[in-house]
Structure formats: C-alpha cells, structure tokens
Amino acid sequence: MSVWFITGSxxxxxxxxxxxxxxxxxQVVATARKAETVREQLPHAGDALLAVPLDVTDPQSxxxxxxxAVERFGRIDTLVNxxxxxxxxxxxxxDDTAVRAVFETNVFGPLAVQRAVLPLLRGQxxxxxxxxxxxxxxxxxxxxxxxxxxxxxxxxxxxxxxxELAPLGIHVTLVEPGFFxxxxxxxxxxHTASGTIDDYAPTAxxxxxxxxxxxxxxxxxxxxxxxxIVEMAAIPEPPLRLPLGADTSQAFEAKLDxxxxxxxxxxxxxxTTHHE
Numbered sequence: 001m002s003v004w005f006i007t008g009s010x011x012x013x014x015x016x017x018x019x020x021x022x023x024x025x026x027q028v029v030a031t032a033r034k035a036e037t038v039r040e041q042l043p044h045a046g047d048a049l050l051a052v053p054l055d056v057t058d059p060q061s062x063x064x065x066x067x068x069a070v071e072r073f074g075r076i077d078t079l080v081n082x083x084x085x086x087x088x089x090x091x092x093x094x095d096d097t098a099v100r101a102v103f104e105t106n107v108f109g110p111l112a113v114q115r116a117v118l119p120l121l122r123g124q125x126x127x128x129x130x131x132x133x134x135x136x137x138x139x140x141x142x143x144x145x146x147x148x149x150x151x152x153x154x155x156x157x158x159x160x161x162x163x164e165l166a167p168l169g170i171h172v173t174l175v176e177p178g179f180f181x182x183x184x185x186x187x188x189x190x191h192t193a194s195g196t197i198d199d200y201a202p203t204a205x206x207x208x209x210x211x212x213x214x215x216x217x218x219x220x221x222x223x224x225x226x227x228x229i230v231e232m233a234a235i236p237e238p239p240l241r242l243p244l245g246a247d248t249s250q251a252f253e254a255k256l257d258x259x260x261x262x263x264x265x266x267x268x269x270x271x272t273t274h275h276e
C-alpha cells in the first residue's frame with residue numbers, strides 16, 4: 001500500500017485515477033479546488049481518502065495540501081499531476097491573457113506541485129512522478145497549438161526530470177491520453193478564443209466543429225485508462241511514456257513517420273553544417 005497525491009481529482013481522469021488507486025488498496029490524497037466535490041463523488045471511500053483543497057496556481061495552497069497529506073499519512077509515494085485546462089483556437093486567435101492562463105495551470109502548476117513534493121521523495125529515496133500529458137503533447141493538430149505547447153513543455157521537463165531523478169531511485173512517467181470520454185470538452189475545461197478569424201475556418205474552425213460533435217462520445221474509456229495507470233505504477237520499471245488510446249497510437253506513428261522522412265530527406269544538408 002502506498003500514498004498517492006493526485007491533482008484535479010474532482011472529475012474526469014483524475015477522479016477515475018483516484019477511484020482506481022483506492023480500489024487497489026492505496027491511500028489517496030485527492031486534491032481539487034473544491035475538495036468537497038471529491039468526497040461527494042466517493043462517499044464510501046473511508047479513511048483511505050483524504051480530500052484536500054488545492055489550486056495549482058497558488059503556491060500557498062500547494063504547500064498547505066502537501067503538509068496536510070504528510071500530517072495524515074506520513075509520506076507521499078506517487079504524485080499524479082493531472083490538473084489542467086484546455087484552449088481550442090488557432091494560434092493567432094489566442095490573446096496573451098488566454099495563453100498565460102493555460103500556461104499557469106498546465107505548466108507552472110505541475111512544476112510548483114513537483115517542487116513541493118520532490119523533497120519528500122528524495123528524502124525517501126523512492127517514489128513516482130506521473131505527469132499527465134496528451135496526444136497533442138507529441139503530435140499536435142489545428143486548433144490545439146497553444147494547448148499543445150503547454151503539453152510540449154510538460155514533455156520536455158518531464159523527460160529531463162526522469163534523467164535527474166533516476167539515480168535517486170525515483171521513477172518518472174508521462175501519460176499521453178487521446179480523446180477519452182470525460183468532461184474535458186465541457187466549457188468549464190476547454191476554453192475557446194473570444195474572437196475567430198475567417199481564414200482559419202477550414203483548419204481550427206473545422207476542429208472546433210469536430211470537437212463539438214465528439215463531446216461525450218469520445219472513443220477512450222477513462223475507467224480503463226485509470227486502471228492501466230495504477231497497474232503501470234506498480235511495475236518495477238515503469239516506462240517514460242504511456243500512450244493511451246488507439247487514436248494516440250495512430251497519431252504517434254504518423255508523427256514518427258513524418259519525422260523520419262524529414263531526417264532522411266535533409267540529412268545531407270544537415271551534415272554540410274559541420275566544421276571540417
């Protein structure tokens with residue numbers, strides 16, 4: 001039995017990970033801006049569940065949540081950085097206020113939570129950091145540019161974090177879900193630009209229409225995804241990347257094919273830039 005600390009636990013994938021970890025016999029610190037919502041969703045969890053308020057954009061809130069977790073359970077073993085928000089719009093359509101808001105939650109949020117939890121894991125000489133990325137954290141698409149850029153950032157610092165923490169006995173994993181049947185596409189979770197540009201109607205505009213038709217009929221099962229994440233965390237050598245969903249696998253394969261094609265086509269040019 002270990003202690004899980006999960007952000008964004010009141011709904012969607014975060015709630016299902018909380019449920020799966022509890023079902024597997026773990027103790028869970030489930031955090032959300034409104035902690036009472038977590039307890040309402042899991043009324044029979046008992047003492048294994050500690051619901052704590054946490055706003056990932058508020059350092060004092062993070063510190064208080066971590067302190068409460070340690071006071072209750074004495075340690076943290078698995079950190080899941082799941083809290084996030086979406087932004088669906090053409091890159092040019094996004095103003096600075098919208099861009100900064102999504103970066104505050106999706107990038108600076110998990111960085112701040114990590115800084116609060118990692119001293120505990122380093123002191124224990126063990127633990128696991130699981131950062132929730134996205135299908136567009138590796139293979140983006142029209143309309144997702146700004147959101148993807150936040151997940152690209154998460155991918156970058158998480159890859160590096162793995163190399164820095166491995167010698168200390170701490171595992172690090174990126175989870176990259178495709179479209180799963182959660183409420184992520186609700187207006188509360190997915191924001192759009194205040195204005196649109198007609199020239200992007202065939203690209204970002206088409207994506208907005210497609211996403212609207214996909215809402216609540218996404219192909220991925222969040223219950224199965226959560227169970228997979230909890231099972232993955234139990235193996236001795238967890239992966240750096242855990243892509244989830246057939247759509248993610250297809251998108252990643254296509255991105256790798258394109259990447260390889262460009263490398264092969266331009267290798268002769270790349271080599272001409274070397275000092276002789």
